[in-house]
Amino acid sequence: MASAPAQADLRTRLQNFIPKLVLAPSVAVIFLFVYGFIIFTLYLSFTDSRILPSYNLVGFENYSKLFRLSHWTTSITNLAIFASLYIGISTLIGLALATFLDQKIRGEGLLRPIYLYPMALSFIVTGTAWKWLLDPGIGLEHTMHLWGWESFQFGWIKNSDYAIYTVVLAAVWQSSGFVMAMFLAGLRGIDNEILKAAQMDGASNFQMYRRIILPQLRPAFLSAFVILSHLAVKSYDLVIALTGGGPGRATELPATFMYSYTFTRNQMGIGASSAVIMLMTIAAIMVPYLYAELREKK
């Protein structure tokens, strides 16, 4: 009588315990390699680390140096231009493509993967391909000249003021199809009954999208925003392959800035402080947004 509940107790306790035990290593690894290194970076940003980490604290010196660097100002301006255009245009194109594909057209099964395939390429491939396409000496401009359109000019990639827009172009090309897929899934999830009811009430097509469909796509908007914005902030490979940060330093982004200061320029302290600023920027944008969106669900 006394032993039976105790045994059952042990079993339930074991059952409760095992999932935790199984998860423990990965949780520990995440804590060390994600949060541990965030704290380490934070610490390094207050030290005078140069070629290798040092533990000599210097206060906010790295941060004050960072914000006096015109190179850093260029990087964050570029990120602002890149992120807003990239997220905005990808979302618009993705939404438009999804809406058009959702009109029960013929050949959807063929069109959908065509739009989606750029996402299967890595950013390095996209960057290299667009680099060749946009290069005035071998790409589009050259081809147009060969075809007889001598006055055609498209040298954005070689122009310090416009090169950042070529990065947007390549990134939008790559991601729009993926955003389309997300919106398409959202559109397919909308209950047809509601649409029929709206039609019966005499709603126009525009009103239906404006009042019924778009509001219901809200979760898709959230996912698109979260995915695109983290891609924008961490984008490194695309810039490296497409422009190499150039012409000059005109297309440097905070990610490339952080990498070069930390690993090639022997200024690990400044590199770490730029990483911390990047983290805080993302947190400042994402946390309120996620908070607002997720609270409503409850």
Place this chain on the structure above:
Amino acid sequence: MTLIKQLKLSAAVLALTATTAAAADVEVLHWWTSGGEAAALNVLKGDLESQNIGWMDMPVAGGGGEAAMTVLRARVTSGNAPTAVQMLGFDIQDWAKEGALANLNDVASEGGWDAVVPAALQRFSKYEDQWVAAPVNVHSVNWVWANKKLFDDNNISVPTTWEEFEAAMQTLQDAGVTPIAQGGQPWQEATLFDSVVMATGGPEFYQKALIDLDPEALGSDTMKQAFDRLGVIRENVDDNFSGRDWNLATAMVINGEAGMQIMGDWAKGEFVAAGQVPDEDFLCFRFPGTQDQVMFNADQFAMFDQGGTVSEEQAALASAIMSPSFQAAFNVVKGSVPARTDVPDTDFDACGKKGMADLAQAAEADMLFGSLAQGHGAPASIKNAYYDVVTAFFNGSFDSETATEELVTAIEIAQ
């Protein structure tokens, strides 16, 4: 149990084979990947192979070695440093400061390095009186490489002053060729600017501004004038230069698409590899206004500490690098001049002979200056700050006045 035992055994075997492989091989990290450079490196490979030492090649492309230095840092932090690494100037000092380099004093005294290597070079090869690197060559960056046919066709004689240089560029422009072939990477633009600063301000100014980093000199009108001149050169470069590799720019001169390239003497290797002959197919002359100075950088091989001692292969590699016969054979192919001053110049071509004579003369007259763009003026952080400003100016983001102001701030922050 047996499984674990087997695993342990195979791990032990693996470890053993790994060490035996390392005992007969040298792993060399370098960034000599272009045609002329690879040919020069084969001389060293052949030399070691004749001593039965295997060569594990570890090339990391990218002139100036930025990428190679990143790989090196990863290798060292993971405790797996290569045997020997190609390095430039202050990088050697930085790594020596971290205590990562082996002490080559025994090999050096055996080979009598102290007597034959110029003092300006020893400043980089030695750290606190210990030899930590073996210099392979001395490059100088204040060279102009020109297409002789274009010069003859347009009646251009070798310019010796800035005005003549400007006129030569104008003549080439009028003849419908690109006057200056320029590669579009920050280090190349900065390498060009080294020569412009020297020519504009003279040796004292160069020393003060780009080596002693005096803020007053950096922000002076002379510096602004140097930027103005760089702007003139920029106008004589084609619009498609950004991102171009240096050897592609050299190819433009070889093919006659462009008249001149201002580049270190490694460019000669490309001419030679293309079967061209100095003074017949191409010309080499000092950047106008820097005829008496030699602005150098030296490739050296630093040996990484293998548990407190210099291993046999490292010693063999170091003495192979420093042997006069190798220095001659290697530098004939590479385009540079030997790091030892006692090597006869018989095998060298006209440009090589001129380079060796210039070096000897400059060393004598104290006119040997480290090139900032090549990591021989100041440490990497300052070199890169310099790149930032020069490349931003060259690509049109700054005017010369802003560039001068930015140079002062950027260098102050990097210090």
